Amino acid sequence: KAGVTQTPRYLIKTRGQQVTLSCSPISGHRSVSWYQQTPGQGLQFLFEYFSETQRNKGNFPGRFSGRQFSNSRSEMNVSTLELGDSALYLCASSIDIKSQYFGPGTRLLVL
Amino acid sequence: AQKVTQAQTEISVVEKEDVTLDCVYETRDTTYYLFWYKQPPSGELVFLIRRNSFDEQNEISGRYSWNFQKSTSSFNFTITASQVVDSAVYFCALSERPQAGTALIFGKGTTLSVSS
Numbered sequence: 001k002a003g004v005t006q007t008p009r010y011l012i013k014t015r016g017q018q019v020t021l022s023c024s025p026i027s028g029h030r031s032v033s034w035y036q037q038t039p040g041q042g043l044q045f046l047f048e049y050f051s052e053t054q055r056n057k058g059n060f061p062g063r064f065s066g067r068q069f070s071n072s073r074s075e076m077n078v079s080t081l082e083l084g085d086s087a088l089y090l091c092a093s094s095i096d097i098k099s100q101y102f103g104p105g106t107r108l109l110v111l
Numbered sequence: 112a113q114k115v116t117q118a119q120t121e122i123s124v125v126e127k128e129d130v131t132l133d134c135v136y137e138t139r140d141t142t143y144y145l146f147w148y149k150q151p152p153s154g155e156l157v158f159l160i161r162r163n164s165f166d167e168q169n170e171i172s173g174r175y176s177w178n179f180q181k182s183t184s185s186f187n188f189t190i191t192a193s194q195v196v197d198s199a200v201y202f203c204a205l206s207e208r209p210q211a212g213t214a215l216i217f218g219k220g221t222t223l224s225v226s227s
Contacts, residue, residue, distance in 0.1 A: 031213050043202065043217035056212040088154055097144055097206050097213045102156035 002026065004093050004103035012109045018079040021106045025072050025093030031055075032074040033100070034066060037088040046089075049074050078108075086110045113138045115205050117218035124193050125226055132188045132221045134203030140164075145179065145186045146204040146215065156202070162186065193225045 005024045013019050025032050033056075034046040045058040049068035066076040072093075078085055086109050094100040114137040124130045136145065147159040160170060162179050170177050174191045190197055200222050204215040 033213055033215075035215075035217075042219045043204075043215075045214045045216070048212050048214055050212070056214045058214070090154075090156060092156075092213075092215075094213050098161060099158070100146075100213055100215065101158065102148075104153065104155045107154070 004091060004101055006089075006091050006103040006106050008106060009104065010107050010109075012111065013081050014111050015081055015083060017081050018077060019081060019108060020075055020077045021089055021091075021108075023074045023076075023091030023093070023103060025074070025091075026101055029093035029095055029101075030072055031094045031096075032068055032072065033092045033094070034074070034076050035090045035092065036060075037090060037105075038084075038086070043090070046076065081110045083110050113140075113205060113207055113216050115203050115216055115218035117201075117203055117221050119221045120219070121222045121224070123224045123226065126194060127192050128225075129189060129191050130193050130223065130225075132190075132201050132203075132223070134186045134188065134218060136184050136186065136203070136205045138184075138205060138207055140207045142207075144206040146206070147177065147186075147188050148202045148204060150200040150202060150220070152199075159188075159201075190223075193223075195225050195227050198223060198225045 031050045033048040048056040052068045068074045088105045090105045091103045092100045116135045143164045145162045148156045176189045178187045200220045202220045203218045
């Protein structure tokens with residue numbers, strides 16, 4: 001069974017731009033969660049989508065948004081990028097809380 | 112408020128030493144799940160173990176073992192006879208109200224370095 005895939009793996013943007021990251025979950029998994037990892041704040045939960053609906057949301061500004069498609073693939077968007085948005089963005093797919101499988105992440109650098 | 116504390120930021124050991132990674136959590140829920148993940152330099156989080164709040168039985172898997180104690184709100188992880196391949200960042204995580212979603216609250220992580 002294929003694992004969680006994330007594209008792109010690396011991304012360089014400049015302040016003020018926007019970016020879209022993609023996550024394809026494991027086949028049959030309907031839940032997709034997004035996390036931001038930075039050296040200072042560690043791993044922080046962004047949001048979770050389940051059957052195309054946002055089920056949970058972390059404490060991030062509205063510049064961070066996401067969506068999920070009918071095939072469970074998910075995208076997250078960050079608008080008006082700031083230097084502090086430089087991070088590793090991890091996506092996890094799951095059937096339920098008992099098993100969450102993470103993708104390799106997208107490393108975003110904002111210059 | 113929910114919280115996960117991994118007091119050890121970095122640990123360095125020599126191969127074949129045993130090492131214990133500490134994890135203390137805070138939650139008001141009676142139903143919750145605890146996890147350990149390993150993050151090698153490649154960045155991907157690798158699932159190691161899951162425990163629910165009603166199961167305090169300790170678990171051993173090869174060189175890995177976990178000690179869950181609700182009385183002290185701790186979920187510690189021991190690697191026996193460590194190896195260089197164990198070098199990674201290890202995260203403890205908590206999930207509350209699992210029926211409401213899958214959000215994980217992570218500790219800051221412990222960087223384990225095993226030298227030969």
